[in-house]
Every structure is written in structure tokens, then in C-alpha cells.
Amino acid sequence: MANFDLNKLTQKIQQGVWPIIITLAHLILGVTLVYLNPRSNLAFLLMISSFLSLYALKTPVLFKLVTGALLALVIIPVIGVRNIFYLEVIFQISVFSALALGLNIVVGFAGLLDLGYVAFYAVGAYLWAFFGSQQYYVLHFAPGTQPSNLPFLLPSDMFYLFIFLAIIAAALTGILLGTPVLRLRGDYLAIVTLGFGEVIRVLANNLDKPLNFTNGPQGITPIQKPPMPPAFVDIFNSVFGRFVGHTASVADMYNVMFYIYALVVIIIIIVVTRRLNDSKIGRAWTAIREDETAAIAMGIPLVKMKLAAFATGASFAGVMGVLLAGSRTFVSPESFSFMQSIGVLTMVILGGSGSIPGVILGAATVTILNLQILQGLSLYLSQLRQSDAVIPIINFAWKNLSNQLDPAKYQRLLFGLILILMMIFRPEGLIPAKRQKRELASDKVEVKG
Amino acid sequence: MKRLFSSINIRELLRPIGQLAIFSLGSAVILSAIVLLLALIMDKTAVGLGVLARFHVSLFTYTLVNLPQVLIDGLTIGFVYAAIALGYTMVYGVLEFINFAHSEIFAVGAFVGVEILIFLDGLGILSAVPNWAAFLILIGAILAGMLASGLLAVAVERVAYRPLRGASSRLVPLISAIGVSFFLQDAIRMTESLTTGQFNRIFPTFGNFDDRLKFGELPMGANMITLGVSIKSIIVIIAAVLMLVGLNYLVNATKIGKAIRAVAQDRTTANLMGINVNYIISFTFLVGGLLGGAAGVLYALKFTRIDPFVGFFPGLKAFTAAVLGGIGNITGALLGGIVLGMLETFAGSYLGVFTIGAAGTEYKDIFAFGILILVLIFRPQGLMGENVSQKA
């Protein structure tokens, strides 16, 4: 054990049966509280954070797997159908985790800063949006002027085929963009990818003439969802019905279904990422990230390896794009702004670039911050402002507080601050990658040039 | 007195102006030739016939008659980009670091300048002043904007970049810069909404800046196309040239400029030679900020309306311009700005006509980024940059 710097408490909770007890206590407490207060954000966060205990405390692998699966596949769907907001939060955490894991391959492993990552997400989303909707029959109409009651181009179960097509399409886009620009140095590459992200968004916004491919700013809707097996709804209701408290509708079960699909994608990404990272390719990426010149000298095919990272990262985003188009039944260029790219980057940096658990933690933190905490604080402030309460001690009436000070209004300020503070105080992220941590430790003795 | 004059390096003062004239003329001639050639080729195709039907002139005449105004407009927006690009290039030249927050430093300059003018307008001063006084007030606003931006740039460097100077990866300060950029956008918005409650701020109308000098008219079918340039455009162009000349002189002909170049070349050795590296870097940011602040007020003058997010797109374009010209190279930034401005204006003006309306001015941004990618592929050091090998 190299725990020379752990204090006694941490040592204690990592020994014997304590980890199992603490994890279970955390989980059970969280679940019970959520069950008793189906609308409490606090209880929900306590429940979700039990994933952290599960990850951090030293328990047998089998215990981790079984408890994790129970939480992810049984408890969350049941809680989520009771309160669809929670399921939405978890769904978005999953979607952004998958995106962040994809970006992590590019930024964290290969060290290529990609500021236009959502472009690949857009490629996947628009792929299914075009083929899974009526858009093919709208090609010759200006946006908004098409007749209603058009047929769908493809049957809805083609959704699954398009998940695979999206992998290919996004990877090809990645290679197409990457081939010319990957020879560039880090910061140039960042700006070019930023430009590329804008180009894709501008194309999505403008390809409504001469032929109307994307329906321009109006976006494409409705997009088909994959068919829902009726048995799924029935089984869920008969098994979990009494825990949920009401009969789950088809719409509820679609939420559960897309959440589970997102989970499957995440698991595949994690497996692929780990296998890649431990392979020759992963070591080549690390070498490139650390010192390109030395990597070339060692005979690493630079452009090929960078392309591999780019294409792998892109294909994950493509898959999530199809999933997004299917779950929202609506796609418009607004979803693929530069702000989204920065959001995903923030997740990677916050959690720890190069670290799989870190990136997932980052995605969860940013999403919860954005959807629950900031909004929650704003709602609370607005409630106080509508009440007669005063701030004690200074005797200031909440009513008089300027409503310009809503935390939700200053989301960018907060993201900016997170990026700056993380870079200054903890550039390796909340849960640093093993390899990177060693480097950062050794960096401290180096002299800068 | 004589000593003062002899110490001014006249060559360094004139050199950039000569280069500028050559570049402006060169890019104008090349782009005009391309577009006229295209017009000649397509004159008899469906495109030409379409133009004939709509405007009752041939495609070639249409292109030719519109060309002078397109060139003037392209040059003006080019100088705006160039003025912003100088700040990027200055910082990059010394630190090899893209100051992503420069676009917000630019925006802060614009806000400070405009707020001062709005305040004066509120006092009723602006509406009554004669033209020469209006001009002086404008200069005052520009100086105030410069000061605010300069100080902000120094503060940002001190807080968000200096602690990261020894970071293991080049990406670390870049990400911090992106953070600063977002932080400042909302900080401007918060300040504005707490004080004025407004989102849009509007450059007050005063003086004769909106007047237009007319050069003449060109007949096109039944229409007359007026040729002209507004006084504010001329102010922007002159100011940008002054900024270039001043910066060029500062870097290439003064003692502190020598120190800046030394730090840019080799920080460690410069330190050993007794140069205070931290001071020089702060000074560099100060100069970059001053330039950004001036560009901000000029931008507000030219385009009237600003908001807290005003910096983002001009900043991105200006960075593209800096890379296009060869980032780190002062004249290159100006050249890049001019070329980009011209290209964009050409694309925006003619694309709709040449594609029969299938693609129009909405693609001009794609043009800018497309050019950026092409330049980086074939000439990564930019049009004027020297080939620098990568620093580890």
C-alpha cells in the first residue's frame, strides 16, 4: 500500500467490511429519501452520488458490478418513471458522458484540442433526422411551406441500422476533416476545429436551398422513434408497477429505453477506450501527446494515429447524435452551437482528461449544475423575492434584491470560472488519469524553458 | 531637437506603409481579376442569362460596375479585422499562445468607449458640438477604451495566464483563455444589466461621422450605382494604419521592443541577460489590450450597435486573419485582415449572383474558415510568417 499520505479515517473506511457497509448505507439512504420525497433534488443527488462511493471505496468487483447494475437498471428506471425529471437528468448525464468520453479520446489520450466536437454529433443527428423523417419528400419545398400528411421515408426500425451508419458517417467526416488539418500544431488545430464546428452548424442552418436537406433553422420534425415492443411496457408495469405508483405510459417507457440505450453505448465506449488505451495505439497516442518530435523519431505514424483518435472520437458522437434525434423527435441547428462544444470540453477538463471515471464525473457534475443546481437556486431566489422574507442580521428584504442576479443567467460566467480555476489549481482534473498524474508529479522538478 | 529626430528610425516608420500599399493593391488586383474572369466565362451560361433578365445588363458589366464599391467595402472591413488581429499577433509573437480572451478585451474597450459617449450624450454635450470637437471627443473615447482594455489585459494575464506559464501542455493556458473569454462575456452582461439594465448599447449619433464622401456614379442598365465611402470608414482605416505603424515602430525600433523580441526568441536567455521577463510579458499584454480597446471603439463607431457577445465573431475572424498573414508577424496580421475582408466581401457580394441564388451571403463565414483551412494546409506559417520549428 502506498497510502503513506492517507489520514487514519480514510484508511479505516477502506478496510474490512467498512467499504461495503458505507456504500450500502449511502445507497439505501439515498434511495429511501428519493422514494419518500419524489421531488427533492437533495435526495436525488444523494442517491446519484452513491455511484461515487461505489467507485471510490474498495469493495469486491462482483459487489461493485451487482450493486451498480441494480442501481442503473432497476432503481433508476423506477425512480425515473416516478419523476420523469430525474430520468431526464440521468439521460442527459449519460448522453454527455458518452460525448465527453468520445472527446476524451481526442483531447485526453491523443492531446488534440478539438473545439468543434459537436459537429460530429450533428452529423449523426442529421443523418437519422433526414432518413427517419419526411424530409426526403420536402426536398423541393422552402422551409415551412411543405404540405402536411407526408409519408415517412423509412420504417422506424431502421433506427438501429442508422446507429451503425452513423458510426461510419461520423468517422468518415472525422477522417475527411482530419487528413488535412492534423499536421497542424495544437493551438492551430483548436482554431481549425472551432471553425469546422461553425461550418457544420452554418451548413445545417443553410442547406434548405437549393434543395431543402435540413429544413434550415426550423429544424426537422417529427423524427421517428424506434418501435416500442408492447411487452416491454407490460412487463415493466407488472414487475415495478407498485413501486412506481402509477401505470407507466409508452412515453415513460421511451424515456427508459433511450436511457438504457445510452448506457449501452457508454459501456461499449468504456470497453473500447480501455482496450485501445492499453494497446499499441494507446501508447502511440500518449507518445504523441507528450512529444511529437520524439514520437516521430520512434517511428510512430503520426498522422495515421491522430486520424485514428479523431475518427474514434467522432464515431461515438455520431452514435449519440442518432440517439438524440430519435429521443427528441426533433433536430435543429441550435443544438450544435459552439457553446455545446465548450460544455463537453468543460466536462472532460473538470473530470480529468484521459481518465474515464473522471470524465463521467465531470459530465455528471456539469449537467447537474446546469439543470438542477443553477435552476434550483434561481427558482429559490425567485421564491424568496416573492415572499416577505428578509435576510437576517442585515435586515435586507429579499423583495428588493435585483432580479439581475439570477444564478441561472450567468451560466457562462460559471463555466468560464470552472475552466480557469481548474487550469490553475488542478489541471489534471477531479479524478486524474493514472498516467498523467505520474507525469505531473515529475514535472515539478523540471526547469521550464 | 536634432537628436530626437535622428533617433527616430524613419525607415521603420515608412516600411509598413509601403508594404501595406503593395498588399492592398495586390490582393485587390488578384481578386478582381479572378472574379472578372469568372464573369467572362459564365456570361453566356444560365447565370449570365439570369442576370440579364433581372438587371438588363450582362454578367460582365454587372460584375465590373459593382467592383469598385466591393473593393472599398472589402478594404474597410479588412482594416477592422486587421486592427483586432494586431492584438492576437502581438501576444502570440511573444508567448506562442492564442489569447482567446482578446475578443472580450476588445468588447470591453467598445463598451467603455460607448458608455462614455452615451454619458456625454445624456448631458446634451454631443448634439451641439462642432465637427472638430466631435472628432476630439471620439479620440478621447478611444483612449478611454484603450486604457480600460489595456489594464484588463494585464490583469487577465496576471490572474489567469501567469500561473500557467510553466504548464506541461500548451493546451492548459489555451483552455484557461477560453474560460476567461466566457467569464468576461457574462461579466460584461452582469455589469450592464446591474447598471443600465440594457443588453444592446448604441453608439450615439454625433459629429459628421455618418456622412459619406461620394466619388461618382456608374451606370448599370437603368440604375446608377453610387460610389462612396463614409467618414467613419476612413477614420477606421487611418486608425488601423496608425496602430500598425506605431506597433511596428515599438517592436522594431525601440529599446523595449528589442527586449520584447528577445523574450519572444528565448525567454531563459533573455532573463539571463537581465531582462525582466515578467515585466516584458505584462507590457506585451498591455500593448495588445490597448490595441484591442482601440479596435473595439472603432468597431462600435463603424457598426453602431454592440452587445456583451459582440467580440466573439470579429475575434474569430481577426484570429483567422492573423493566422492567414502569419501569426506573430505584425505586417502579416494587417495583410491577413485585408485579404480576409476582401475575400469575404467578394464572396458575400457575388456568390448569390454566380450561383443564381442557390447560395448567397450566408456562406461568407464558411468562406473565411475554408480559406483558413486551405492556408494552414499549404502554408502553415501563413502568407508572411517565417517557418518556425515547434517549440517543445
Next chain:
Amino acid sequence: MSKRLFAVASLLIVASMLLAACGAPAAATQAPAAADKVIKIATQSPLSGDMSAVGVDIKRGAELALNQLGAPLAGMGFKVELAPFDDQGNPDTGVANAKQIVSDPAILCVVGHYNSGVQIPSSEVYHTSGLANVSPANTNPKVTTRGYPEINRIVGRDDVQGVVGADFAAEKGVKSVFVVHDKTAYGQGIAEFFKKESEAKGMQVLGFEGTEEKANFDALLSPIMAANPDLVYFGGMYGQAAVLFKQARAKGFQGMFMSDDGFDSSDAAKIGGQSLIDGAGTYYSTVSGPATLYPGTAKFITDFKAAYNSDPQPFAAQGYDSMAICLKAIEDAAKANNNAVPTRESVAKAIRALKDFVGITGTFTFNSIGDPTSAKYFVIKVDSADPTAWSKNSIAETLDIAPPQ
């Protein structure tokens, strides 16, 4: 093994941060559940980011309406609260907020959104839980053509307002137009229908261009000046339109300008100044009548300025009316329910049952899909370059027009 240390430490940090941050709101969201006479009305609009100028004022308009018109419900013993949400102009956030909104049983009505791209997916959520939604700004026909019984809007559809503009231009004897739009669902939607109707009325459409540019319109102006149309129409918001008009006038364009209800802001005069008056002048179509003739509008502008120290942006008045409709419908539904808290379904039904509800932007009766049965449009002429005289602009024409079914 210090990974574990970091993990434990970060767990503690995150947990304590979350506890600190959420303790308060969590407690707050539970507290009202105990008092069963609390009714909440949610707003959803972009409060952050570059669309926040309009989004914040939609919320403020709604807030003002709640403060001024909440008395009848308060008299019945209800405590009515505003629950403002920030959709960030982003569909993902909008949908998540929508789900949070429907999971709060105290929320009976939603005023929102600004972006059709956010409204369309979010309203799918409102629809599944029967929650009434009154849209203050979404002009995309799809908002109502899906036929959901809960989703209503008080603004005119693209295919109404674009038509109003083109008809007016035709009456004015305009022979040729150049149509520009801002590449948003709103601006392009109106522009497409303006173009279509212009062609139907026999006007020559000399150009149809979209641009996201906010400052430098030189490149776009070259083809406009070459085409020299009688009218330049802009589909979009005043922030772009007024800048474009000013630059066009500076280049010597003498024809007419026209825009939509996104132009209805005194800031337009501040930007455009004299250039809006010169030549053949500037017109815009809107549903809110000019303050001089409509005391409701005048009072709204004064009250808004008094409350928030700034002029209302476009759609603030619509935010006010949307809230007014929600309040009235809840009141009706509560009365039918013996002064108890009504169900969401009954509120949605009560909105559709409203007859000639008088707001400040029109008199509303909803048709079977949630559009106002007839939208009264004013085409207004900008009379003065002085921003303070904006509310004295004169009506050039009044049109009553029913939306297509």
C-alpha cells in the same frame, strides 16, 4: 493508490457542494407542497446567453402581469407564484426544464418559449402531462399544427404575418422587393411567406438572402443596391434590421423598408435614426397597437419602465398577455371547481374556452388547434428618428386575418 484518496476527497467536496447548494432549493420546493392552495405558473425563455435580451423581458412581462393581475386568484385564497426557468435557447435544457415543470404538481400553466426550436420538443413534454402552454413568441406553424389541446399561442403565425406584410406592400404600389432574413426559425419563417405572397401578388422578388451577420452588411448591400428594389423586407429582430437599414440608407438606397414585430422596439430608432425616416420610410407589422391609441399598451410600457428601468424588448407585451391568459384560465377553472385548485386538464380546457379575452396585444379567442381565431395586425409607420417618440408612430393600416386551419 492515491487515486482513492482523490476519489474520496472529490466525493466529499462534490457531496458537500451539492448539499450546500441544494439544501435550500430542495427545502423550498417541498415547503409549498404542504400548503395546498399554492399555484405556480412557470416561464421558460432564454435568460442566459446571446438571446437573453428578449428572453429576460418575456419573463419580466409575465412577472409584471402576475403582479398586476393576480388579485382575483389571491382573493379566492390562492397564493400564485412565478417559477422562472432558463431554457438557454437550447432544446436539451428546455426539455429537461419541461420535465421538471411537469413533475411539480403546483404548476398549472407555462408561458414560453422564445425559440421554436426549444418550444417544439418541450411542448411534447407538456402535452404528455396535459399541462397548458401559452406561447408568447413562437411563430412556427408546427407549434399548433400538431393539434395538441394544451398548446396555444398568442402571436400570429409566420404564414399570417408574412402575408400581412406582402399585402400591405402590394397596396402601397411596390413593384419589386428584396427579402432578407436572419436565418432563425422566426425570421426565415416570416420571410418565406412574405416571398411567397409577394410573388402571388405579382411583385418581382429580386433577391432572397439570409444572414447571421450582425454588424457588417456591406457584402449583402452590393446586390441590393444593384437590384435597386422598391422595398427591402427584413424578417428578424431590430438589432440586425435597424443596422442593415441604416447602412443601406448610407449607401444611397431611397426605397422603402419593412420588417416584422421583431422590429417593434424604440432601440430601432436609436440605431437607425434619421435613416428610417428618409426615402420612402420604414414600416413594420405588429400585433400590439401603438401606445397613443391603445391605452393598454401605453400603460404597459410605463409600468414596465417603472418596474425594470428599461424599455420592453419585442415580445415582452406578449409575455404579459400570455401570463394574463394563464391567470384568467386558472381563475375560471378554479371557479368551476368550487374554488379548489383546478386540474391541469381543466386549465387547458379553460384557455380554449376563453371568449374575446382582452389583452394588450389583441383580443383573443383560440381556435381548435390553439391559434387565435383572428389576429389583428397593425402596419405601423416610423414617424420620428427620436427613440422617445417611438410610441407615437402612426398606424398605416389595420388588418384582421385568420390563420389557415
